[in-house]
Amino acid sequence: MSGPMRAIHSLAAPPGPTPARPPLRRGAAAASPLGRSTDPQPSPPTPPSLASRRAVLLALVLAAAPARPAAAAFSLGIPGPKELLREQKKKSASFLLAPIAASRDTLLKAQALLASPTASAEDAEEVRGRIGAAGRDCVPRQRNSIVAFQSKTGVEVCTFSLILKNAASLLANKDPLKVEADTRLGELIQSFSDLGTVVENSNFELIGDREKMKDGLLSTISALDKFEQSVKDCLGV
Template sequence: MPPSTLRLTSSSPLSTVAGLPPTPPKQLISNQNLSVRGNQENRREDQRHLVNQLQISRRDAAFLFLISLFPSLCQPSHASAFSIGISGPKEWLKEQKRKSSKFLVAPIDASRQSLRSAYLLLMDKESTKDLEEVQKLLKSAARDCVVQERNSFVAFQASTGVEVCTFRLIVKNASSLLEDKNPVKLEAEAMLDDLISSFTSLNSLANETDIQVSSSRQKVADALMDTISSLDKFEQGVKDCLEV
C-alpha cells in the first residue's frame, strides 16, 4: 500500500501537525506582545504616580497634621465670621492661652518657692546651711535672667542670639497676640526689666555680703523680699496679657 500522506487543508488558518496545538499567526502574536508591553507601561506609570504622591516633604506633612488637629484655624465659627475686626483663629488662640496659663506661669511660682526657701534659711539663726546654699537657691530662682550668674553653656547660647531668660520667654509667649504698642504688653515688659534688675541686685548683694553677720543677713533678707514683690507684680503683668 502506498505510504500515508499528511493532508493540509487550506481552509484553516492554523496547522495541526501530529496533534500539536495550533500556532498563532504572527499578527496575533504581535498584538499580544503590544498588549503585554502596554500593560507593563501602565503599571510603571501607576507606580511612578504612586511614588510621586508619597514623596511629600516633612514640612508639608507636618502642616497637614497641624491643620487636622486644629480645624478651627481654617474654619472660623459662624459667629466670628460675622464679627467685624475679630478673627476666629486669633480668638481661638487667646482662649487656648488662657486655658494653659497655669503652665505658663509655673516657672514664676517655682522661683517664688526658691526665694521663700532662701528667706527661711536666712531667718533661721540655728540653720547649718551656709551662704553657698542660699546662693544656689537664688541662682535657681533667677531662671538664667542674671547675666553674671549664667553658666558657660547658657552664656554661649545667649551670645548666638538664643533667648535663655525664662521670664523673657514667658512675656513673649503671653503677649504674642498683642500689638507692639499695646499698653498691657509694654507694662509687662517694664515689670520684666524691674524683675531682672531686682534679681541682679539681690545676687550681687548675696555674693558680697557675709551672712554670718546679723545686719548683713538682714540686708539680704530685705532685698530678697523686694525681689518676691517684683516677681508677684511680674506674674500679674503676664496674667494681664493673657486676660486671666
Template structure:
C-alpha cells in the same frame, strides 16, 4: 487662610506676696533645679516652641468665614486655658525665694558655709538665667549664639504673642520684666557681698529678697494682664 501663633507653656501662682514665714515654721524643700522634674535647661526650650497639635489641628468653621476674627479669638482662649503652665516657673521661683527667706532666719551660731552656698544656689535658680553674671558656661554660650535663655523673657513673649507692640498690657509686662531682672541682679549682688554669718548682713539679703518677691508678684500680674485672666 494661614494662621500661626505661639502658645504658652508653664503654671499659676499667687497673686499677692505671702507674709514672711516665722523662723520655726517648716516648708518642704523646693526642687530649685527646675520646675517639678524638669531641669532648668529644658524650661526655655519648652517656652520657646509652639504647640504643634494646636497649630495644625482644624480650627472651628467660623474661623474661615470672611470678616470673622475666629482664629485669633480661638487662640486667645487656648492661652487662657494653658495659663497655669505659663506661670509655672514664676510659681517655682516664689517657692524658692520663700524657702531661702526661711533659711536666712537661722541663728548666727548655727549658720555655716554650706548654708550660704545653698542660699546662693537657690537665688541663682530662682532668677531663671535672667542675670547674665550668674549664668553657667553652657547657658552663657547659648545666649551668645542668639538663643533667648531668660525664662521670664520667654514668658512675656508667649503671653503677648497675640498683642500689638504698642499694646498697653504688653508694654506693662515688659516694664515689670525689666524691674524684675534689676531686682534679681541686686539681690544676687547683695548675697555675694554680705557676710552671711552676721545677722545684720543676712537681714540686708532678706530685705532685698522680699523686694524681689514683690517684683515677681507684680510681674505675674502683668503676664495675666496680657492674657486677660
C-alpha cells in the same frame, strides 16, 4: 310649460340648503391610516430673550443682596484664629505661669533659711544657689558657660522673657498691657541682679548682712509678684 322655459326656471331657482358638517372636537384625534394622531404637536418653548434673562439675573441679585449682612453677621459669630489662640493661652495659663510660681517658692525657702537662728555656712551656699536658680538665667553674670554661649548665639535663655513673649504674642508692641509687662520684666531682672550683688558681698554670719539679704529677697519677691500679674493681664486671666 315648454322645455326651454323649464330649463331657465331650474337655473334661476336657488339651490337647496347644504347639510352642515358636525363640528370637530379639539380633543379628538382623527385616525390616520397609520393609526397615529394627526393633531398638530405642541411647539417647543421659545427661549427667553436677552432682556428677560437680564431681568431674571437682576431679580436674583436683588434677592441675594439682603442676605449678605446676615451671612456677615453669622461669620462674625465664629471665632477667628486670634480668638482661638487667645482661648488656648488662657487654658494653658497655669503651665505658662508655673516657672514663676517655682521661683517664688525657691525665694521663700531661701528667706526661711536666712531667718533660721541655727543657719550654718552650708546654708549660706544653699541660699546663694537658690537665688541663682530662681533668677532663671535672666542675670547675665549668673549664667553658666553653656547658657552664656547660647545667649551669645542669639538664643533667648531668660525664662521670664520667654514667658512674656508667649503671653503677649497676640498684643501689639505698643499695647499698654505689653508695655507694662515689659517694664515689670526689666524691674524683675534688675531686682535679681541687685539681690545677687548683695549675696555675693555679704557675710552670712553677720546679722547686718543677713538683714540686707532678707530685704533684697522681699524686694525680689514683690517684683516677681508684679511681673506675674502683668503676664496674667496679657493672657486675660
